[in-house]
Amino acid sequence: MEDHIPNYIRLMERIKQKIEDGDYNTGDKIPSEREIAANYGINRMAVKNAVGKLAKEGYLKSIQGKGTFVVKTMKRNLETLTGLSVSIKDNGLVPSSKVITKGIVEGFTEMNEKLGLGKEDKLYRLLHLRLANGLPIALEDTYIPFDLFPDIEQQNFEIVSLFEYMENRGFTITDSPQYLTIEKLNERESKYLEVKPNKSVLVFIYIHKDVNGRTVEYTKSYTLGENTKFEVRLI
Structure with a gap:
């Protein structure tokens, strides 16, 4: 690498170029720090710095015990009623989705x-991990009135979209209040999202809500925001 440019910056540009050229695609695992250092003839500290800065810029994501992967900034329009x-x-x-917990819940008064x-009505709970190109982006904890969807237990939500399932049952979502907060993940949530505990x-x-004003779903979504750009238009 050229002497007048710091090795880590030069490496960052090389990795960015590989992503832009399609040599590295979203979800691909890049070589280890040791392999990169050997390939480019630089020390591992320079590689570590480059990878760390690219992760902060949203190009890469390191998952403990698995390696470092290419990610893509995803745009989400918060003004439209479309599923994730x-x-x-x-x-x-x-x-893709990975179902973690599902089943009927009783006695959850709140x-x-x-x-x-x-108080006596049954709920159906669905806790599932949402992924894009195999990488976790959100952990969603959902509660649904069981009586409105009596066949929901027969659905495979690793294949079927919950949003589409509801629409196919005649429950078109016409109103969707959304609230946003920032919380720290507990150890269990962190494990599913493959990040360090206490991450904000x-x-x-x-x-x-459907056309009749019935609340058909309550979801709390723990969303990794580093690689997501949210769009809201103020009028």
Whole structure:
């Protein structure tokens, strides 16, 4: 590498160029620090600096025990009522889901009230990890009135989109208040999102209502914001 340019900066430009040229695609694992140092004839500290800065800029993501992967900044329009899977596809990425917990919940009084239900009404809970090109981007904890969707237990939400499932059952979402906070992940949440514990993340709360004003979904979404650009237009 040229002497007048710091090695880590030169390496950053090389990796960026590989991403732009398609040599590295979103979700690809790049070589280890040791391999990169050997390939370019530089020390590992320079490689570590380059990788760390590229991660801060949103080009790379390091996952403990797995390696470093190429990521892509994803645009999400908060003004449209589309599911996360559609947003992922619109950005040229492949969406997928991993179901962590699912099943009927009873006696969750606080959540029943949020959904406008009686204390005795059953809820269906779906905790699933949302991925883009195999990389985690959000952990979503969802509660749904079970009586409105009696066949929901037969659905495979690693294949079927929850948003599409509801629409196919005649529940078109027409109103969706959204709330945004910032919270620190606990150890369990961090494990699923493959980040360090106590990391601060964006937390979206979605309250989806149908044409009849019924609340059909309450979701708390722990979202990694480093590689997502959110779009909101003020009028």
